[in-house]
Each structure stands twice: as C-alpha cells, then as structure tokens.
Amino acid sequence: MPIYQSSTFVQPSATEFQEYDYTRSGNPTRSALEKLVAGMEGAHAAFAFTSGMAALSCMTRLVKAGDEIICNADIYGGMYRLLTKVATRQGITVKFVQIWNLEEVKKAMTSKTKIVHIESPSNPLMMVTDIRALSKIVHERGALLTVDNTILTPLLMKPLELGADVVVHSATKFFGGHADVMSGFVCCKTEELSKQIYFHQNAEGTGLAPFDCWLVLRGIKTMAVRIERGMSNTVEVAKFLAAQPIVKKAVRYDLQMSQSKGAGVLLSFETGNVELSQRIVSALKIFKITVSFGGCSSVVEMPSVLSHASIPKDEQAGIPCKPPSRSR
Structure with a gap:
C-alpha cells in the first residue's frame, strides 16, 4: 500500500467531489x-x-x-x-x-x-x-x-x-x-x-x-509470528516463576482459554513485598524496564509506580487488584 502523504486532494471539478478531499476526514x-x-x-x-x-x-x-x-x-x-x-x-x-x-x-x-x-x-x-x-x-x-x-x-x-x-x-x-x-x-x-x-x-x-x-x-x-513466539517464551517464564517460593500469587487461565485461542504474551506476579519486587525488577538483564509492552523486546515494570502511577496510592490500596508488589 502506498503512503498517501497528502493533507488535501485535487477534486475533479468545481461541483464534483471524489472519495477523499482532506486527510483529517479520510486518507x-x-x-x-x-x-x-x-x-x-x-x-x-x-x-x-x-x-x-x-x-x-x-x-x-x-x-x-x-x-x-x-x-x-x-x-x-x-x-x-x-x-x-x-x-x-x-x-x-x-x-x-x-x-x-x-x-x-x-x-x-x-x-x-x-x-x-x-x-x-x-x-x-x-x-x-x-x-x-x-x-x-x-x-x-x-x-x-x-x-x-x-x-x-x-x-x-x-x-x-x-x-x-x-x-x-x-x-x-x-x-x-x-x-x-x-x-x-x-x-x-x-x-x-x-x-x-x-x-x-x-x-x-x-x-x-x-x-x-x-x-x-x-x-x-509480522504480528502472528511475534505473538506466537512471545507466548511460547511466556509459558517458560511462567513455569519458572511458579516454582519460586517468593511468588505469592499466580493467575489461572481456564476461563480465558474457553473464549480465546491463547493466554497472550503478558504475565504478572506478586511477591507480597514491595522492596523484594523492586530488587527483582532492577536486577533483570534481558528484560528492560518500560511502561509499555508489545514490541520486539522483553520488558518488565512495576505498574503501581509506572504505567498505573496516575491512580492515587490511597485509591490503589483500596482496590484489591492494585497490589504494590505486582510486577508485569
């Protein structure tokens, strides 16, 4: 598909309009x-x-x-x-x-x-x-x-x-x-x-x-290839985390698999200790700390201080699904 890097489009006459006239409206x-x-x-x-x-x-x-x-x-x-x-x-x-x-x-x-x-x-x-x-x-x-x-x-x-x-x-x-x-x-x-x-x-x-x-x-x-490979890697990471005594909470995917073809590339885990989670995230070498995901790199974060920091801490504490030790 060509890149139509145009903001406006020439029209056939003073009284006729083609499908595209201005890129804000369509391109x-x-x-x-x-x-x-x-x-x-x-x-x-x-x-x-x-x-x-x-x-x-x-x-x-x-x-x-x-x-x-x-x-x-x-x-x-x-x-x-x-x-x-x-x-x-x-x-x-x-x-x-x-x-x-x-x-x-x-x-x-x-x-x-x-x-x-x-x-x-x-x-x-x-x-x-x-x-x-x-x-x-x-x-x-x-x-x-x-x-x-x-x-x-x-x-x-x-x-x-x-x-x-x-x-x-x-x-x-x-x-x-x-x-x-x-x-x-x-x-x-x-x-x-x-x-x-x-x-x-x-x-x-x-x-x-x-x-x-x-x-x-x-x-x-390349979306299908990236997601397929990402999911296979995620399974291996999940198996490793499940075997660690410091991991306090994992997520079951029974319901997810009943309405999808896979569990996806993301996972999250809790240690129950904010300082411990911070040390784990900071010590990782291959996984880089970012607020987003979905690219070609392996990334990690603690949502309570990065991607979800806009939720006030007192409100995070009041929502059972916002544990500060959660890492993603």
Whole structure:
C-alpha cells in the first residue's frame, strides 16, 4: 500500500467531489489499515487513531452528560485518568467494579448505565471476565459492552463474536510491534456505532497520519509470528516463576482459554513485598524496564509506580487488584 502523504486532494471539478478531499476526514492509506483491522476483528468498521488513549476517548463520546459508565476496577492507569479527570467533567458518572464478578455488575448497573467497559485479561492483574455472560447482562439492561482487546489482539480473541459491541486497541503495542509508532483502533459491531465514531474522529481530528498508518500495516505483517513466539517464551517464564517460593500469587487461565485461542504474551506476579519486587525488577538483564509492552523486546515494570502511577496510592490500596508488589 502506498503512503498517501497528502493533507488535501485535487477534486475533479468545481461541483464534483471524489472519495477523499482532506486527510483529517479520510486518507487512502488510513482506509487500507482500517479495512484490514475491521476484517481481523469481524467488525462493521474500524477507525485508526493517533493513540490508544485517543481511541478510548472517542469511545466515551458514545455517552452524554447524565449517563453512566461502569468500568473494570483493574484498569490501565491512563483509562482511569481519562474517566475520573475528563469524563466526569463532562457530566458522566463513572463507577469502578470488579466486573469479573458478574453479581457485582448486576448490583452496580442502573437505568443510567450506557457503557460497561472491560479489559480481559485486565491490566495488570490479568483478571479474566466471562464476556459471553457479561454481554447478556449488559444488553438485557440496554447498555453497550466495550472491550479493550489490546493484550490478546484479534489473533487470539474476537470480543465482537462473544457479544461485545465495541472493541478498542492500543495499536502501539502488538499491531505496531516495534515500539516506534503510536496508534489506536475503535472497532464497531454495527453501522450506527460506526457512524458515531467516524463523526467524532473527523470532528476532533484524531485520525492516524498516513505514515503512521503505513508503519502499523508493516507491523501487522509480522504480528502472528511475534505473538506466537512471545507466548511460547511466556509459558517458560511462567513455569519458572511458579516454582519460586517468593511468588505469592499466580493467575489461572481456564476461563480465558474457553473464549480465546491463547493466554497472550503478558504475565504478572506478586511477591507480597514491595522492596523484594523492586530488587527483582532492577536486577533483570534481558528484560528492560518500560511502561509499555508489545514490541520486539522483553520488558518488565512495576505498574503501581509506572504505567498505573496516575491512580492515587490511597485509591490503589483500596482496590484489591492494585497490589504494590505486582510486577508485569
């Protein structure tokens, strides 16, 4: 696919317009990427954004002032910041619930609940939600189920087929795959949702630039190989950690394997001791300390002080899924 590095396009006449006129509204390179990702997720349409957070932000445009969003208690720190510091200023009520406990979801939902948002597996605790069962609960109450599928990608799980209405990705991770481009996707199940997301993408100018689209297209070519090899390496690391007496908590993937083709490339573990976890992370040689993942390198972090640091420590302590000794 060529890189259409153009901001504007020549029109055939003073009264005729072709498909593309201005790159904010559409670009052939971006269209090629969006069509490919829509096919991968089984979506009506997909939309490419300048980052995963831009994609998540656009997703929140599906609700209005007075509406309510229920979100996983264990969630990426950037999404927590978006919901608590931005969405609430727009008159949207936000609740954080341990969504993997479906009874908690039933109790939390009200007539104002319009979106239930999850990560599965969640970040960083890797808690798994039964998406099929959750979708029935959410839809019975007239709300939308949105799923952040960044960790597994459509190669391992397709949430739309499990009952989700919208799927979001931070494509900076596995889609890009080389830690050299930022991007995100919103994938919609229906035409009506697609129209709403496109309107806001165009109105707010958050569409991904042509060259960045090309970089993501390049990354997709090796995505399957990278994830396959990454999972095999992760299994070996998990076996090693499981045999260590200092590892206090591991995660079971029985439910995950019932709704996906694999458990993914990420894992997390607890030692129960913050200082011990810090020493382990700092002593690693092959694994480099970064706040992100999904590239070609082996990386590690302590989310409580890096990727999830935007969640205040007193609030982290109040959420069972935010142990400070957790490493990812």
